[in-house]
Every structure is written in C-alpha cells, then in structure tokens.
Amino acid sequence: MSPRAVLLARFAAAIVVFSAHSASAAPGGTPELLSSLFANHMVLQRDTPIRLWGRAAPGAKVRVTLSRSAASTRADSHGNWTTALAPLSAGGPYRLEVESGGIHQTVEDVLIGDLWLCSGQSNMAMPVSETLGGASAITASRDSGLRLLKIERRVAAMPETRLAQPVRWQEAAPETSSDFAAACYFFGRKLRQARDVPVGLVSAAWGGTTVDAWRPQDALRATQDRLDELPLLEHYSRDPASAQKMWAERWQNWWRIAQNGTGPSDPWAPGSPPEMRWQRADIAMDWSQWHPGVDGANRLVFFRSTFDLPPADAKQVRKLTFGPVRFVDLAWINGQFIASTSDETRIRSYRVPDQAVTAGRNSVVIAVRSLTEGGGFASNAVLPTLTLADGRSLPLGRSWEVLAAPATLARSPLPPWDARGGISGPYNAMIAPLGKMSMAGVVWYQGEAETLPDRAPRYQDRLASLIAAWRKQFDDTELPFLIVQLPEYRLPSAVPGPSHWATVREAQRRIAGSMRNVLIVPAMGLGEANDIHPANKADLGxxxxxxxxxxxxxxxxxxxxxxxxxxxxxxxIWHTQEGVRMRFSSDGPLRALSADMLTGFETCDVGGTHCRFVVGAVDAGDVILKGVHSPRIRYGWADHPIINLTDDTAIPAIGFDEVIAQ
Structure with a gap:
C-alpha cells in the first residue's frame, strides 16, 4: 500500500464514534460544542488525521474548520459528535472554529506540531524547580512554541469522559515551567531545539503510583490481576459508603489472619487487652520523631483516644473531623467502623452513625498506613474533633495512645480506589478523558513502586498490558512509548545477589525487545545512591x-x-571455544569507560541462584567473557551496579539476564 493510501486509510479510520463527552458550558454560559480538551494555546498532532469530538443538539449538523481543513458531521441521537480533519503539517497559530445550530465556538492560538503524553510516578511528576540546574532553566524557559498542559491529580472509580478541572494550555515561561514535570519539560525543550516544530506536552503523573493505578479495568482482567478487587471498585462507583464498609471488613479480617495468633487482638475494639503495649505520643508530630520513633516506609500505626460524655451529649455526636493524614486511614468509634479515606491532601469529615457513641466512656481509634518514610498526621492537620448537633465542638486533643504494628504487618491492604496502590483510579480520571487524541507518543517513567518481591516478577506482563490498553484507547496500534529505565539506587554491592530493581529493568528491556515502537531510555548514570529522586532531569531529557x-x-x-x-x-549471546561472546547494537564502537576491562558481568547457574563476577573485554566489535562457559549471564544486575560498557553516546549499556541457548 502506498504512503498516500495508508494515510487515507488512517483518515477514514479516524472518523469513528467513541465515548460520549458530557455537555458543558463555556465561560459566559454559551454551551461548548468541543470537548474541553480543545482549548486556547493547545498543540494538535501534525501529519496525522486530527480527531475532534464534542456535544451538540441531537441530530444537529456540526461544521469544523482549522486552517485550510474543514469537515462536517451530525450529532447522534444522544448529542455526541465526532469527526476528523485532514492531516496538517507543522505550523500555526491557527483558529479552530466549530458551528452548530447557530452556536459558535472558537479556540484561539492553536499550533500543529508534536504532542507527547508524559506519565508515571514521582520521578515524572518532579517539577523543574526541584532539579539540578532548575533555576537557570526556568529563567530561560520562555518559548511560545512549547506548550504545557498539567493534568491535576485525581482518581475515579470508573472511566470518565472529561477532565474534572478546567483545561489550561500554557506557553512555556518562567511562571509556567517551574511547577511542570521536569523530565517531560527538558525532553520537550530538547525536541524544540532539535526539530524547530511546535511541541505540546501533557503531564499526567502521580508519585508512588503502581502500574495497576494506570491500567484500565479491562487490562487487569486480561492479565488476571486483582480480580477480587474489581467488583468492589465497581460497587464503590455506585455506593461509596457501602463499599467502604465491605473493604473495612476485608481489612479487619486481613489483620486477624496476618497475625496468625501471635499478635494483639483487634486494636480498634474497646478496652485494652494486656498484650497491647500502647504508648502515649503527640499526634501532631511526624511519627518518626516520637520516642521511640517509628522508622521506615510502609508503616501502620493505630491512634487511640478515650472520652466521656453525658447522656444528652452522647445522642448529639454527628461528625468526626481530622487530618489530613499520610496516607490512608480507617476510623472506628467504640469498635464500629466509621469511614476511610486514601487521600493525603483531604481533611476527613466523617458522619458518626446514630448510637455509635454512648453515655460514659467512649473510644476513637484511627489506623494510619504510610506509603513513604514518616507518616501520621500532617504538620498542618486539623486535630481530631467531634461535632455535636447543637454546633458545639469537642476537641480530642493531641496526646493520644499509639500502637505501631509490627514491621511484618506494615504493608496492610489498600482499598482498590486508592490512588497509589489501588487499581485504575488515576487512569480513569486522568488518561481516559483524553479520549482518542492523536499524539506523537508517550514518555513513561514509572517502576520504583514495582521493586517489591510480590510485584517485580509481574511487571513485564502488567506494563505490556498498559501499553496495549493505551494504544487501544488512542486508536494507534503503534503509538510510540519511551520507557525510562530505572537508574541506580542505594549503595553498590560487593557480591552478586538478587535485585528487584534489576528485575524491573529487565522487564522494561524485554518489553522493548518484544513490542513495536517501544524504546528504552536508560537513566543509569544519572541516579543517586541516597535519593530515589535523582536531580539530574536535564540530561535525561x-x-x-x-x-x-x-x-x-x-x-x-x-x-x-x-x-x-x-x-x-x-x-x-552465544558460546564459543574462547568463552561467551555478546553482540550489541551501538552508536559507534563499543568501549570501556575508565578501565581496560568491562565490569558488571556475572556468570550464573541456569537457575540464577549461584553467580560470581567476571570481567569482560571488547573484542572485534563484540564483548567476550574469556574462559566462561556457564549457561546464564547477567550484566548490571544490582540495585546500583558498577558498569562501564558504552559507545559514542557515552550512555551506559542496559543490563540483561540471559540464559544462553544450547
């Protein structure tokens, strides 16, 4: 098929009906004909059919014009319409105009160029202002051809058809680039320098999120992941309060089973069994500052306070208010579950059920699950307070009893609607509303949350399913994905051993080796041993x-x-009489940095259980491990490997774990 025929086929395929977008009004009350995604100062993808969609009166004719391109269509019986304009080359600014039934909408200052979606967790979300050289980059960031759209963090139980916040495309400038995703910004800045075409960057990232948070429910079903949580999430979309109670029952059962009879009974129950060692602490302090402090990430701590009420007041308790807390909480009064929240930015305001509070002595227990170092009540938190029906408030103070769960029970379950450890929430609210927007590709920087024993081995399947699902949504089976491979982290090891960080990197490598238009971008050499958020995002860009x-x-x-x-x-990779020989794709000749030998290679048994370091050498354009005849070779297999194989790019070779075919 000729290139022109391919383009025409893509153009025809682009004109399809997809998810309906809710009707809305533009500022001033005029109904919006276009989806809110199409806003002033945006960038539309060049050299491909330009998909557009929106709302109009059912059956009404809709006409769209942009530059020299125009199209007409009709809204369906529900008022939804979709069309596609013929491809345009890079240029602008243009005016996008839509007319239907006497209603006109205009989108000003539209550029045609390359549109990239940047997503992932905290290393993608990290703003320019927090990076190495960020201050000078911000000062020099003004560029009318570089447009930025930051999608605010939000979760939804089911896929949404429009973004909740107003869409604000902005030109790159000191006042807009400072808070924008650094890896994405530096990437776009370099593209502008290299290609001199307009570039649009959409940032949709959230620190601490797992890959499951960015996968649609159908992708989870396809990989048979977390099937017991999917019905609960769907129930939550219909009845949040009921779903929370169901999840609390699961959580309480988990606690009882996880202890295996060795720990304290229900800490949320009234009373204080002798085996419980509650201590007194100031809940206004981060729990790492307590004496003794609670150290480490992923900790679970119970907070308890008791209070006395006369019969008249007991009947009036209506609300329990506190927070924010980091990150997830469950609250009980007298052993009765009240509510739960998994948003570290929200003040909790929980309705207290009738008869939950009794005359005399009562107890409030709040369990808080952290996801990072430190945790508990935020520094600006509202301390727990009961509100009575007559408007009076009953502060519960800042000196509470506390009980830290054993480290073995620290990774308590998270609700399926949690943003970080849940399923599909950020995807539903931040990616699904992008519809079938045409774009140049996706930059994906995520994986740190997968470096756990129960997650790392499944990352390859899960990330591959994400790529397939996003390509399906954007109606582009070959949508490019640039995967940032995790950098080095923690201190180097003197001996070979298992590494979940290396397992995640290997999953990323194998996806690039098996899927079209997926490319690894190593961050190796840019990491920091003591900081999971390396500051050098400019070189990564x-x-x-x-x-x-x-x-x-x-x-x-x-x-x-x-x-x-x-x-x-x-x-x-193959065996020779001399040893193991390896061939690499490279930009120029292979070479060793800072030595006349290559480091970071391991020779292993076939199961990868027993490994030892060996040195390699560049030989006739290949790499050879002389005298090595083992069945399995690893390279760069550590959280922080010491490796020195590179080429003219000076970028480190990516690690691998290969069993050699016999």
Missing part, C-alpha cells in the same frame, strides 16, 4: 529526545534485531 530520533530509524521495522535502547543493547 536529552536522552529522551535522542530516543525520538532512534525511533524514526526503527519505523516500520519489527522489534527483533533492532535497537531496543539508546546506548548499547544486547542483540545476541
């Missing part, structure tokens, strides 16, 4: 932009035998 050029060379080719990474990547 340069690497990401270089990956776009490499993707262009791969276009139309299969994943096998093609580079899967910028910098060297393994393409073949």
């Amino acid at each position: 340069v690497r990401l932009a270089a990956a776009v050029n490499l993707l262009a060379t791969r276009k139309g080719a299969g994943p096998i035998h093609m580079p899967m990474s910028i910098g060297p990547s393994l393409t073949r």
Whole structure:
C-alpha cells in the first residue's frame, strides 16, 4: 500500500464514534460544542488525521474548520459528535472554529506540531524547580512554541469522559515551567531545539503510583490481576459508603489472619487487652520523631483516644473531623467502623452513625498506613474533633495512645480506589478523558513502586498490558512509548545477589525487545545512591529526545534485531571455544569507560541462584567473557551496579539476564 493510501486509510479510520463527552458550558454560559480538551494555546498532532469530538443538539449538523481543513458531521441521537480533519503539517497559530445550530465556538492560538503524553510516578511528576540546574532553566524557559498542559491529580472509580478541572494550555515561561514535570519539560525543550516544530506536552503523573493505578479495568482482567478487587471498585462507583464498609471488613479480617495468633487482638475494639503495649505520643508530630520513633516506609500505626460524655451529649455526636493524614486511614468509634479515606491532601469529615457513641466512656481509634518514610498526621492537620448537633465542638486533643504494628504487618491492604496502590483510579480520571487524541507518543517513567518481591516478577506482563490498553484507547496500534529505565539506587554491592530493581529493568528491556515502537531510555548514570529522586532531569531529557530520533530509524521495522535502547543493547549471546561472546547494537564502537576491562558481568547457574563476577573485554566489535562457559549471564544486575560498557553516546549499556541457548 502506498504512503498516500495508508494515510487515507488512517483518515477514514479516524472518523469513528467513541465515548460520549458530557455537555458543558463555556465561560459566559454559551454551551461548548468541543470537548474541553480543545482549548486556547493547545498543540494538535501534525501529519496525522486530527480527531475532534464534542456535544451538540441531537441530530444537529456540526461544521469544523482549522486552517485550510474543514469537515462536517451530525450529532447522534444522544448529542455526541465526532469527526476528523485532514492531516496538517507543522505550523500555526491557527483558529479552530466549530458551528452548530447557530452556536459558535472558537479556540484561539492553536499550533500543529508534536504532542507527547508524559506519565508515571514521582520521578515524572518532579517539577523543574526541584532539579539540578532548575533555576537557570526556568529563567530561560520562555518559548511560545512549547506548550504545557498539567493534568491535576485525581482518581475515579470508573472511566470518565472529561477532565474534572478546567483545561489550561500554557506557553512555556518562567511562571509556567517551574511547577511542570521536569523530565517531560527538558525532553520537550530538547525536541524544540532539535526539530524547530511546535511541541505540546501533557503531564499526567502521580508519585508512588503502581502500574495497576494506570491500567484500565479491562487490562487487569486480561492479565488476571486483582480480580477480587474489581467488583468492589465497581460497587464503590455506585455506593461509596457501602463499599467502604465491605473493604473495612476485608481489612479487619486481613489483620486477624496476618497475625496468625501471635499478635494483639483487634486494636480498634474497646478496652485494652494486656498484650497491647500502647504508648502515649503527640499526634501532631511526624511519627518518626516520637520516642521511640517509628522508622521506615510502609508503616501502620493505630491512634487511640478515650472520652466521656453525658447522656444528652452522647445522642448529639454527628461528625468526626481530622487530618489530613499520610496516607490512608480507617476510623472506628467504640469498635464500629466509621469511614476511610486514601487521600493525603483531604481533611476527613466523617458522619458518626446514630448510637455509635454512648453515655460514659467512649473510644476513637484511627489506623494510619504510610506509603513513604514518616507518616501520621500532617504538620498542618486539623486535630481530631467531634461535632455535636447543637454546633458545639469537642476537641480530642493531641496526646493520644499509639500502637505501631509490627514491621511484618506494615504493608496492610489498600482499598482498590486508592490512588497509589489501588487499581485504575488515576487512569480513569486522568488518561481516559483524553479520549482518542492523536499524539506523537508517550514518555513513561514509572517502576520504583514495582521493586517489591510480590510485584517485580509481574511487571513485564502488567506494563505490556498498559501499553496495549493505551494504544487501544488512542486508536494507534503503534503509538510510540519511551520507557525510562530505572537508574541506580542505594549503595553498590560487593557480591552478586538478587535485585528487584534489576528485575524491573529487565522487564522494561524485554518489553522493548518484544513490542513495536517501544524504546528504552536508560537513566543509569544519572541516579543517586541516597535519593530515589535523582536531580539530574536535564540530561535525561536529552536522552529522551535522542530516543525520538532512534525511533524514526526503527519505523516500520519489527522489534527483533533492532535497537531496543539508546546506548548499547544486547542483540545476541552465544558460546564459543574462547568463552561467551555478546553482540550489541551501538552508536559507534563499543568501549570501556575508565578501565581496560568491562565490569558488571556475572556468570550464573541456569537457575540464577549461584553467580560470581567476571570481567569482560571488547573484542572485534563484540564483548567476550574469556574462559566462561556457564549457561546464564547477567550484566548490571544490582540495585546500583558498577558498569562501564558504552559507545559514542557515552550512555551506559542496559543490563540483561540471559540464559544462553544450547
């Protein structure tokens, strides 16, 4: 099929009906014909059909114009319409106009260029202002051809068809770039320098999120993941209070089973069994500051306070208010579950059921589950307070009893609607509303949350299903994905051993080796041993932009035998009489940095249980491990590997774990 025929086929395929978008009104009360995504100062994707959609009167004719391109369609019986304009080359600014039934809507200052979606967790969300060289980058950031859209953090139980917050596309400038995702911004800045076409960047990231948070429910079903949580999430979309009670019952049962009879009984129940060692602490302080402090991430702590009420007041208690807390809480009064929240930014305001409070002595217990170092009540938190029907408030003070759960019970379950450890919430609220927007590709920087024993082995399947699901949503089976491979972290190890960080990197590598238009962008060499959020995002942006050029060379080719990474990547490994020989794709000749030998290689038994370090050498364009005849070879297999194989890019070769075919 000729290139023109392919383009025409894509154009025809673009004109399809998809999810209806709710009707809304533009400022001033005029109904919006276009989806709110289409706003002033936006960038639309060049050289591909421009999909547009919105709302109009049922059956009404809709006419759309942009530059020299125009299209007409009719709204369906529900008032939803969709169409596509013929592809345009890079340029602008243009005016996008829509007319239907005497109603006109205009979107001003529209550019045609490259549109990229940047998503992931905290290393993607990290703003320019917190990076190495960020201050000078912000000062020099003014560029009318670089447009930014930051999607605010939000979760939803079911896929939504429009963004909850007003859409504000903004030109890059000191006042807009400071708080924008740094890796995404530096990537876009380099693209602008290299290509001189308009660039639009959409940032949709949330710190601490797992890959499951960004996968639609159908993708979870396809990989048979968390099937017991899906019905509860769907129930939550219809009846949040009822779903919370169901989840609280599951949580309480988890606690009882997890103890296996060795720990205290229900800490939320009234009374104080002898085996419970409650201590007194100031809840206004981060719990790491207590004496003795609660250290480490992923901790679970119970807070308890008792209070006395006369019969008249006991009948009037209506509300329990407190927070925010970091990050997830469950609250009980006299052992009765009240409510739960999994948002560290929200003040809790829980309705107290009738008869939950009795005359005389009562107890309030709040369990708080942290997801990072430190936790408990935020520094600006409202201390727990009961509100009575007559308007009076009963403060419960700041000196409470506390009980830290054993470290073995710290990773308590999270509700399926939790933003970080739940399922589909950020996807439903932040990605699904993007509809079938045409774009150049996706930059994905996520994986730190997967470096756990129960998650790392499944990351390859889960990330592959995310890529497939997003490509399905955006109606582009070859939508490019640039995957930032995790950098080094923690201190180097003197001996070989297991590494969940390396397992996640290997999952990323194998996806790039098996899926079209997926490319690894190594962050190795940019990491910091003592900080999971490395500050050098500028060099990462340069690497990401270089990956776009490499993707262009791969276009139309299969994943096998093609580079899967910028910098060297393994393409073949085999036994010879001399030892193990490896071939790498590379930009220029392979070489060792700072030594005449290559470090970071391991020779292992076939099961990968017993490994030892070996040195390698560059030999006739390959890498050879002389005298090695073992069945399995690893490279860079550690949280913080010491590796020195590179090429003319000076980017480290990506690690691998390969069993050699016999």
